Amino acid sequence: MALLHILRYPHPSLREKAQPITVFDESITNLAKNMLETMYEAPGIGLAATQVHEAKRLLVIDVSENKDKPLYILNPQLVDKSGEIDNKEGCLSFPNIYANVTRAEQVTIKYQDLEGKEHILEADDLLAICIQHEMDHLDGKVFVDYLSLLKRNRIRKQLEKKQR
Ligand code: NI
Numbered sequence: 587m588a589l590l591h592i593l594r595y596p597h598p599s600l601r602e603k604a605q606p607i608t609v610f611d612e613s614i615t616n617l618a619k620n621m622l623e624t625m626y627e628a629p630g631i632g633l634a635a636t637q638v639h640e641a642k643r644l645l646v647i648d649v650s651e652n653k654d655k656p657l658y659i660l661n662p663q664l665v666d667k668s669g670e671i672d673n674k675e676g677c678l679s680f681p682n683i684y685a686n687v688t689r690a691e692q693v694t695i696k697y698q699d700l701e702g703k704e705h706i707l708e709a710d711d712l713l714a715i716c717i718q719h720e721m722d723h724l725d726g727k728v729f730v731d732y733l734s735l736l737k738r739n740r741i742r743k744q745l746e747k748k749q750r
Contacts, residue, residue: 587619587620587623588620588623589620589623589624589627590620590621590624590638591638591639592624592628592633592637592638592678592679593636593637593638593639593679594679594680594681594745594749595677595679595680595728595730595741595742595745596742596745596746597679599636599639599641600636600637600679600723600726600728601726602636602641602726603641603724603725603726604634604635604636604640604641604642604643604644604723604724604725605641605642605643606643606661607642607643607644607660607661607698610660610698610700610701610702614642614644614660614700615700617635617638617640617642617644618644618646618658618700620638621633621635621638621644621646622646622648622656622658624638625646625648625678626648626653628678630676630678631647631648631649631712631716632645632646632647632648632649632716632717632719632720633645633646633647633678633720634720634721634723634724635724636723636724636726637678637679637723643660643661643662643724644658644659644660645657645658645659645660645662645717645720645721645723645724646658646659647659647713647716647717647720649712649713649716657707658699658700659695659697659707659717659720660697660698660699660700660702661697661698662695662696662697662717662721662724663695663696663697664693664694664695664721665694665695665696665706666692666693666694667690667692667693667694668690668691668692669690669691669692670688670689670690670691671688671689671690671691671711671714671715672686672687672688673686673687673689673712673715674686675687675715675719675729677719677728677729679728680728680729680730680741680745681745681748683730683741683744683745685729685730685732685733685737685741687719687729687732687733688732689714689715689718689719690714690718691710691711691714692708692709692710692714693708693709693710693714693717693718694706694707694708694709695707695709695717695721
């Protein structure tokens, strides 16, 4: 396994729309395992393939306390959502930036696992928030897009300063 480089905002590839996965082979499994290791190492609770410069519809998530319940989510599709929850979010592409975002409190998604088998997942609270945040990445959307232009510009300046 290997650690992958996580793209930092405002890298233009974070705006790319990821493509569906149609072949469930060893290269996808390897990518997923490397993404999981990279996420644990960071440390974080979710990572989208977009963030490691792979425009594929693949997420890894683990919101468990002991980091022993990894989820590999391929080709996720939102089936249902309800409620509203406000939470302070961060993102591995935005080091040390946190901001309040309102999301659905419960979501139901349809996705495929590493073998291509279909699953339905009903999630709430932190897992639901994480799924929505990571699914946004697959469409080139990041959490600061929910903030005002003023706040977004402030965050962009902060991150650009750090990268110089
Ligand atoms: Ni993120």
